Amino acid sequence: MSVLQLNARLDRTAYSAGIYATAALAVSVLLVVFGPPAVDQAAHSHLQQIFGAQGFDLWDNRWYLGRYSFVNYSFAFYLLAYLIGLKTVAVLSIAVLTGLISMLSDRCFPGSFDGSRRLSLLVLPFMVLTGAWPFFLGVVFVLLALVMYHLGWRLLFLIMAVLVLLSSPLALAALVLLIAVAEIPFQLLAPRVHLGNFVRRISTSFYLYTLAFLLVVQLLSLRAFPDHGRYPYWTSDLLLVEVFTVLCYLLVPKNLVYFRQLRILMIGYGLFNLVAFLSGSNLGSNAARVIDFSFPIITALIALSKLSSRIIATVLLLLVLAWNLMPLSQILSSGIYQTSNSAYWSQLKPVLERNVVPGSRIELVDTSNHQGAYYLPEMGFTIVRGWFRQDDFPQNQILYSQAAFSQSQYLSWLRRSGVSLVVLPPGPYDFSSVDEAQLISSGKSGLRLIADIGKSRIFGVPEPTTTVRAPNGTYIGARIGINSVSIDAQLPGIYSLSLFYSPYFKVSDGTVCANTGGMTIWIINNPGPNRLVFDLSLRRVIEVLAGDVSSGCS
Structure with missing residues (x-):
C-alpha cells in the first residue's frame, strides 16, 4: 500500500469516526435533555452534591447506615462533573467512546463495520440512560490506553491506565484482560511453543507490570476501605452472559489475524463473570456490563465471520439488540x-x-x-x-x-x-x-x-427509634451530618449506634469500636456535648492496611 493510499485510508477512518461520534453526541444530548432520568442518575447527583459541599469526603451518613463514598468507585468522573456538569461528562463520554470504537475497529479489524453495519454503533447513545456514567468514562480511557499501546507510547499508556483506575475499577479489570491477551504474541499461541519463551515475554512486559501495579493499588484500597455489602448476580444474568460469550467465541473467524487472542479474550471474560457470580462480592452482575456493547460486537463478528445464513444472522441480531436495550425497559413507564x-x-x-x-x-x-x-x-x-x-x-x-x-x-x-x-x-x-x-x-x-x-x-413508625441508643436503653436525639454524629450525652457508658463502624472514626471523648455485627459502639466517659467524625489520615490508612481496624474498645 502506497503512502498516499495509507493516508487516504487514515483520513476515511478519522472522518467516519468523527461522523459517528457527532451523531452519538446529538442522540445522547436529546436523551438526557428530553428523556427520563437515567437509572443511576440519582446516585451520581447525590455524590456530586457531596463533592460540591465537602470535596472528596470519603464517608457518607446520609445513605444506608453509613458507607464509603467515591473510593473504590470513581474520583475522576465526579471531579470532571463538578467542572462541566454530570450530563455533559456523560454525553461526551458516549460520543468519544463511539468514535474510538469506530476508529479502532477500522484499524484492527478492517471490514467489521463496513457499510450499514456501522449504524449498529448508534445503539450506544441509548446506553446513556442506564446511568453507568463513570464506567463509560473509564471505557473512554481504556480505549485511549489501547491506542497508546498500539502506538507504543508507554508514558501516555501509563497516564491513561491511571485515569482508568480513577474513573472505574471495573473498567480497569477490562483493560487488564484486554492487555493480558494482547501481550500474548501470536507466535506463542502456535502449537508446541516452548514455555520458557512465553514466560520470558510475559515477565518483561512494561504494560503488564504497569497494570499489575495498579491492581495492587486497587486491592490495597479495598483493604483500607472495605465495602459492607454485595451486589447480587442472578443466575439468569450469568446464563445470558455466558451464552453471549460462547456465541462470540464461535463467531470469531479462524482466518482472522487475532483469531486466537480473541477466543482467549472470550474465555477470559466468561471466567471473569463466573468468578464474580461465585465470589458474592460488591461487583456482582456489574461484571456483565458488556451488555452495553453487545449489539455492535455481534454485528462486527457476524460481518467478519461472513455468516452465510441471513436468517440466522438476523435472528441473532434481533435477540442481541433486545438484550442490549433490556436495561432501558424499566425507565419507559410514563x-x-x-x-x-x-x-x-x-x-x-x-x-x-x-x-x-x-x-x-x-x-x-x-x-x-x-x-x-x-x-x-x-x-x-x-x-x-x-x-x-x-x-x-x-x-x-x-x-x-x-x-x-x-x-x-x-x-x-x-x-x-x-x-x-x-x-x-x-x-x-x-x-x-x-x-x-x-x-x-x-x-x-x-x-x-x-x-x-x-x-x-x-x-x-410506632415507638420510633433513632441512630443512638444510650446506656440506659433509651434512644436519644442526635445531629447527623454527612460525616459526623453529634449528641448531648446525659450518662457515661456504652452508646450503641445504628451506623456502620469505620476505623477512621474519631471521637471527642472516650473510645469507639465495632460490635460483632459491624455497627459502631461508642464508650463515653464524660457526659455533655460529644462528637464522632470521620477523620481520614495517611497514618491511619497505613495502620488499617497493617491490620489495626479498632480504635481501642475493650
Missing part, C-alpha cells in the same frame, strides 16, 4: 416522570421537618427512577436506603426475600435502622420495593398515617 423533579419532593419537606425525630432516618419506598434518594438527602434528611444496590445486602435483605414479610418483621427492620418516618411516593416502584408498597397500601403495616400530600403519603 409514571416515572412525576417523581423526577425537585418541586415534587420539595412539597414534602415541611411535613418531614415537623415530624421527623432528631437523629432518626426516613425510609423512602424506592421508585423505579430512584430520584427521591437524591432529593431527600439534598434537603438534609438521612435515609435508610439509597441507590447502590450492593449496600442493601445484608442490612436491607428483607426487601429481597422471596416470601412476603409480615408486619412484625417490617417494623422490626425499621426500628433496627433507626427510622421514625416512612414516605410512600406513587409508583412505579423498584422491584425490591413492590412488596413493601403493597404492605403499606394494605393498611396492615402498623404504620400511622401522618399526611397525604399530592400522590405521596407520609407515615409515622
